[in-house]
Amino acid sequence: MSVNSSQKAIEMVGVNKWYGPLQVLKGIDLDVSRGEHIVLCGPSGSGKSTLIRCINHLEEIQQGRISVNGTELSQKGTNADHIRRDVGMVFQQFNLFPHLTVLENCMLAQRRVRKTSAAEAKDKAMRHLERVHIAEQAQKYPAQLSGGQQQRVAIARALCMDPKIMLFDEPTSALDPEMVKEVLDTMISLADGGITMICVTHEMGFARAVAHRVIFMDRGEIIESAKPDAFFSNPSHERTRAFLSQILNH
Amino acid sequence: MNYSFDFTPVLAAWPMLLEGILGTLRMSSLSMVFGLTLGIVFMMMRMSRQPVLRTIAIGYIELIRNTPILVQVFFVFFGMPAIGLRLSGEQAAILAMTLNCGAYAAEIVRGGVQSIRPGQIEAGRALGLHTADIYRFIVFRPAIRAVYPALCSQFILMMLNSSLVSSVSAEELTYFAQTLDSQTFRSFEIYLTLGVIYLVLSQFFSAALSMIGRVYFSYPTK
Numbered sequence: 438m439s440v441n442s443s444q445k446a447i448e449m450v451g452v453n454k455w456y457g458p459l460q461v462l463k464g465i466d467l468d469v470s471r472g473e474h475i476v477l478c479g480p481s482g483s484g485k486s487t488l489i490r491c492i493n494h495l496e497e498i499q500q501g502r503i504s505v506n507g508t509e510l511s512q513k514g515t516n517a518d519h520i521r522r523d524v525g526m527v528f529q530q531f532n533l534f535p536h537l538t539v540l541e542n543c544m545l546a547q548r549r550v551r552k553t554s555a556a557e558a559k560d561k562a563m564r565h566l567e568r569v570h571i572a573e574q575a576q577k578y579p580a581q582l583s584g585g586q587q588q589r590v591a592i593a594r595a596l597c598m599d600p601k602i603m604l605f606d607e608p609t610s611a612l613d614p615e616m617v618k619e620v621l622d623t624m625i626s627l628a629d630g631g632i633t634m635i636c637v638t639h640e641m642g643f644a645r646a647v648a649h650r651v652i653f654m655d656r657g658e659i660i661e662s663a664k665p666d667a668f669f670s671n672p673s674h675e676r677t678r679a680f681l682s683q684i685l686n687h
Numbered sequence: 688m689n690y691s692f693d694f695t696p697v698l699a700a701w702p703m704l705l706e707g708i709l710g711t712l713r714m715s716s717l718s719m720v721f722g723l724t725l726g727i728v729f730m731m732m733r734m735s736r737q738p739v740l741r742t743i744a745i746g747y748i749e750l751i752r753n754t755p756i757l758v759q760v761f762f763v764f765f766g767m768p769a770i771g772l773r774l775s776g777e778q779a780a781i782l783a784m785t786l787n788c789g790a791y792a793a794e795i796v797r798g799g800v801q802s803i804r805p806g807q808i809e810a811g812r813a814l815g816l817h818t819a820d821i822y823r824f825i826v827f828r829p830a831i832r833a834v835y836p837a838l839c840s841q842f843i844l845m846m847l848n849s850s851l852v853s854s855v856s857a858e859e860l861t862y863f864a865q866t867l868d869s870q871t872f873r874s875f876e877i878y879l880t881l882g883v884i885y886l887v888l889s890q891f892f893s894a895a896l897s898m899i900g901r902v903y904f905s906y907p908t909k
Contacts, residue, residue, distance in 0.1 A: 495809050521815040532810035536828045536906045545824055546814035580907045598814060 445504070446471045446602050446633040447492060452501030454487065454657075461487050463657040465501070471601075474634045476644040476665075479654035480680060485637045488654070489604045492635070493517070493524045506601060522550070525595030529607040531587040533579035533594070539566065540575040543594045551598070558597075565593040569623050585616030589623050596627075603627065605636040639684055645669065653677045696871040697880050700863075707863035708884065710777070714859055715846040715892075717781050722788025722845070723838070729793040730800065731822070744793070751790035757851050759783045764855040780852035780859070788845050795837050799830035832904040839896045843889050850885070860884060 447469040454462040461484045469475060477485045490496040491503060494510055494517035503510045505520045533542050543562035547553040553561070566572040569589040571582075579587055588608055595603060605624065609617045621643050628634055628647040638644070644651050644665055651668040653661040653676075661668070661677045672678050697704075732744035751759065763786075764779035774782065803826050811821035831838070853862035864881045868874050 493813055495812060517812075518815050518817065521813060524813070526810075526813035528806060528810065530804075530806050532804075532806040534807065534810070534825055534829075535908055536832070536904075546811075546816055549817075549820045549824065550815040578906045594814070 444471055445469065446473065446506060447635070448502070448504040449488075449491075450502045452488075452491065452498050452503060454484075454491065454496065454498045454500075461657050462491070462498070465659060467652075467659065469602075469633060469635065471633055472631050473649050474628050474647050475636065476648040476651045477635060477637045477654065478639055478641075478644070478651065478680070478684075479660075482656075483654040484657040485654045486606050489526075489606060489635055489637060492602075492604060493521050493526060495526075522598065523601045524604060525598055525600030525602070526604045527588070527591050527595055527606065527608045529611050531579070531584070531591045531611070533587055533591055535579050538576050538578055539571070539582070539590050542579070542590060543597045546594075547597050561597055562593070565596045566590070568596070568626075569593045583616060584612045585619045588612065588616075588620045592620075592623055592627070600632070602633040602635070605634065605638065607637050607639075609638065609640060641669070641685065653680065655680070690875070692876060693873065694876045694880070696873050697867065697876050700867050700871075703863045703867060704860070704880075704884065706858070707860035708888070710857070710859035710862070711846065711849055711888065714777060714780050714784065714852070714857065715842075715849050718784035718788055718845060718849075719842050721781070721785040723792050723796075725785060725789030726792025726796055729789060730796045733793060733797060734800065748790045748793055751787055752794075756783070756787050756848055757854065759787055760852055760855055776852070776855045776857035779855055780849070780857035784845060784849060784852070787848075788841070791841050792838065795834050795841060796830065798837075799832075799834035800826055802833045803830055828904070832900075835900050835904065839893065839900070842896060843892050846888060846892055847885060860888075 445468055447467065449465050449467040452462050452465040453460065465488060467488075477488065479485050487496055491498050492505065494514040497512075497514065506523055508516065508520060510516065510520055534545070537545065540559065540562055543566065544555070544558040547558040547561065548555065563572055563575065566575055569592055571586055571589050571593070574582060574586060574590075579590070582590065608624070609620050612620060617640070621640060624634075624636070624643065625647055634647075636643070636648075648665050650662055651665050652659055653668070653672075653674070655676050661672060661674045663672070668677075669681065672681060729744045729747060732740040733748065735741055735744075760780065760783040763783040764774065764776065767774065767779070807825055807829070808821055811825045816825070849859055850861035853859060853865060856862060860881065864877050868877050871877070
């Protein structure tokens with residue numbers, strides 16, 4: 438283990454994962470520093486969602502090591518709850534709890550996991566809902582909100598747990614085009630706050646604006662990893678070029 | 688046909704019928720509550736990763752759903768004393784109906800739990816919630832909502848089946864009707880009236896359950 442491992446938010450070494458006979462992650466090595474913003478892109482089925490879902494152990498890996506803030510995730514995920522305390526996640530399908538109000542969605546885990554008092558949990562929930570500009574909808578149910586609003590609530594819900602790392606799994610892919618911007622703006626302001634972020638997305642404008650590094654994956658492998666300028670202007674790998682020409686020229 | 692219809696003895700016996708109605712309501716309601724609770728426990732065992740728990744749950748569910756409820760009632764009332772469990776008619780009735788309702792409820796609720804999108808559970812896990820909390824606070828309510836109509840008809844069916852427990856002298860509606868019949872021999876009038884009362888009771892249960900549903904599941908969905 439390297440000396441400055443305490444500076445690493447996430448460390449993945451030789452991670453391999455299979456679904457049955459299909460290998461979906463192939464020898465993934467990835468270091469993420471504290472405060473770093475990473476955009477992960479690649480064709481569908483390339484393993485990018487799977488990769489971030491391994492970090493908070495929503496998926497099990499068969500080989501390799503994953504450490505989060507210096508704590509190594511055990512193979513069977515016995516310390517997954519411990520890791521998850523530091524890692525927030527936002528999903529493509531929002532996954533808000535339909536039977537709870539926006540406010541209750543943001544309070545549940547605080548109350549149950551952090552054992553926060555109701556008043557304190559409500560306070561923090563309202564602060565984060567204000568931060569994502571949706572505090573006035575606190576008493577509504579998810580189904581009464583637009584997709585963009587729901588996704589902002591989902592971001593607030595994750596933030597209520599004071600995560601040090603945020604994982605975004607295609608957060609704008611399920612949104613109508615006119616709602617993409619409000620969610621990206623929220624994520625940009627979050628990035629400005631210095632949190633560690635890994636974001637699976639094809640929003641290349643967002644990548645240019647906030648990413649320290651853009652990583653391109655294909656067929657379970659990390660093909661290319663570069664600063665946004667270099668990544669977009671001068672990709673070194675043929676597959677990256679092919680992918681970029683497809684998503685940038687439509 | 689020279690039978691002259693006379694409902695006066697039936698109407699005169701209203702205090703007895705009322706006691707019967709209360710008995711039916713009491714035993715059915717308790718069995719519903721206990722049965723649903725038991726059903727949830729067995730549903731969780733049925734879906735558990737522990738083979739032993741799963742096998743016990745499957746065994747119980749299959750046993751109950753593939754034997755007549757009257758046999759179950761007889762077994763509890765007449766059979767259990769052999770192993771030292773001597774119950775009154777009403778206790779035996781509630782126990783048998785709870786066991787019966789639990790098996791059906793377990794399967795119905797399991798359907799509801801399986802209808803919950805995996806993303807809901809993943810969101811709970813990502814927030815660091817324990818499995819028990821995920822079930823209690825995230826899965827439970829939408830799962831019950833999804834199968835609530837099926838659950839309600841099962842409850843009503845059980846209320847109607849409760850007439851069978853008259854055979855172990857549990858003092859419910861049918862038991863009193865039979866008593867009245869043996870005193871007055873007004874079978875036609877008595878059982879016609881009994882049918883009407885059960886019809887009204889089902890309607891009552893149906894309305895009460897849908898009202899509970901409207902309050903408990905009032906959140907909007909798309």
